[in-house]
Amino acid sequence: MVETLTHTTFDVQAIRQHFPVLNRVVKGKPLVYFDNAATTQKPQVVIDALTDYYKNYNANIHRGIHSLAEEATAAYEATRDTVQQFINAKQREEIIFTRGVTESINLVAYTWARTNLKAGDEIIISGMEHHSNIVPWQLIAEITGAKLNVIPVNDNGELIMEEFHKLLNEKVKLVSVVHASNSLGTINPVKEIIDAAHKVGAIVMLDGAQSTVHLDIDVQQLDCDFFAISSHKVYGPTGIGVLYGKRALLEAMPPFMGGGEMIKDVTFEKTTWNDLPYKFEAGTPNIADTVALKAALDFVSGIGKSTIRKYEDELLRYATEQLQSIDGIRLVGTAKHKVSVASYVVEGVHPQDLGILLDNQGVAVRTGHHCTQPLMNRFGIPGTTRASFAMYNTKEEIDVMIAGLHKAIKLLR
Template sequence: MPLNIDHIRGLFPVLHQEVNGKPLIYFDNAATTQKPLAVIESLSDYYKKDNSNIHRGAHTLADRATRYYETTRGLIKTFINSKEEAEIIFTKGTTEGINLVAATFGRKFIKEGDEIIISTLEHHSNIVPWQILCEEKGAILKIIPINEAGELDMEAYDGLLSPRTKLVSVVHVSNALGTINPVEEIISKAHKVGAKVLLDGAQSTSHLEVDVQALDCDFLVFSAHKLYGPTGLGVLYGKREILDAMPPYQGGGEMIKEVTFEKTTFNELPFKFEAGTPNIGDVIAFGRALEFINDLGKKEIKAHEDDLLSYATEHLQAIKGFVPVGTAKDKVSVISFNINGMHPFDVGMMLDANGIAVRTGHHCTQPLMQRFGIEGTVRASFSVYNTKSEIETLVASVSKIAKIKNK
């Protein structure tokens, strides 16, 4: 059954405003999605009614906060189909999740001469931690190239794999281009040479059904703020046997069983990796965001977003001077483009003057932009609350802008 988009839009207070005298059209969803009122009110309610530290108090507020907090962990378990809640680690976001794996799994299991494989499509957060680790360990970082459409060269990937490969860390969906990578094949081939696989799910979890058991990935990282939830919160999923074998990431309260000056014993999963007072209110609010997604249905959300992508692609491509960047066959609802003769920042500013919010620049993927020989792109990314009418306004605005340089 089609979604009631007018009703959905009514759940998002931020959408109902004017920017530069025009109704806001928010097409920057790949950077962060907007938040439904239920998420905003949940965060407010926590601080109004339930504010207390968790896991360590015997009083009513502590009990309530702990139950609400751990309920979200259970929702995440179902959302990605992990085997158990203990495999769900709360982090500050995708970036911290990757750094956690680099600092723990990497510290223990990566040795001199070992190889780590990433791809040309990676966000800086899935490049820099591995560069740091490789420099410290004397390991080697290898890169999967892409074709002109922005798709991975899987034959080249086959050639990079070897018994020296210890980790493959790749983005599931490109934040800059929207490309959906063939992660099932990537994971299967990596496992055949004994390597572990980390998936950057920052973009995929908001668009696709992600089942970690079906994929058989060893790690998955993602962020709440791209799933209608709060900023500064993320999730690391890891297989229990791997997480158990990894050393702690940080030391402090909660991650311990017993501390003496002679020796400390560490807590069980997931608490071994959750030192200190966590981001309680935002975790609870993220639970409301997941309920919002579940109520709408992942398949229904994707169908609407795919329809928007198809509609926007068809109409934007007809504009003289419009240059798409990233034309993969399998994409989520992201369109990156340039206008002949214009800097992407200038295009973005002109769109903003019409109330249209897009992202411009290199999108934290400078090596990818270098691959295409460009400084950056204009990126329009669509979510469940966007409409074809908004896309028509975007198309009309881009058409007018393109005529400035492409008469």
């Protein structure tokens, strides 16, 4: 099914046929789904992979010797191999399954950071982080006595890299930054960040929730120490994610949770840990969604990320031009390098009111602070209206949003 999508020209109508939800009618209008940064819709191959597991080989994995258990284990581990290839990890043992980016960051915080940080050490994050890449480090700073420093953001929504370099010193042990901003779309210069951090002996974690679906990811080329992925933002199911970590770091880290599978030998006196990656995968995992994640990644690879990116960039350019043509609209996040996210505010209009009126037109956008309250405070606003685009969106849908905005602004002013 995926192979039929591989062609030299991008046929968005052919792509759309693979997403059943796009046939929905909302408030009497055809659905226009522009909330892809929150979660992407799922192609039929992903839905089929989920149902196929439950219909045909539902079983617990790794320890069973019967046929269903062996089939389920093979399918589960095949996803690990696919993720390894998708991000070009050196070894499959460096791929740890989690519930998503939030759990991946917390895993690093409560294993690597809690073990290695002490009073006087420093952590650097950025001013555009999602709460999931702020709060864990605040908690770790409280526990360890480490200091948390923040890279400031300029008026365009870009990191002020001169200030980042000023923050770097031998006290910095960890830098954790978002690869691409969920609320602004900004693509951060992560290679520069990684190289500079490594020079002072710090390790680097990247939040790849938004970047994985839009950008080619090569963790070996980036040389990041940790990289976090959420399945549901790359056309896969919810409740499953990935932590990539360099093997030497993972080997040295204590387990995150105790339970079945993560052990090698248990007595009442002492327990020894399982080998990677299972040391960090305690208990019965989310098998079905992990299996379906492979279908999602294969779907994306079958079309080609570069092809998708080129099309999404075209949508972003078009949307930006159309939004800028409306009096009273201000774009928030005008970085030179962006993924397909357009955030905006309308003078005198609350984002929530705007979102409700757009929903009445069948247009699904996200409103609010997007789990980036410090960033909204930086811009002096309570939140934005965010339209985020995916491979199945069209310019015609953008036109529907623009027409809806004209109607909404007229009503609200």
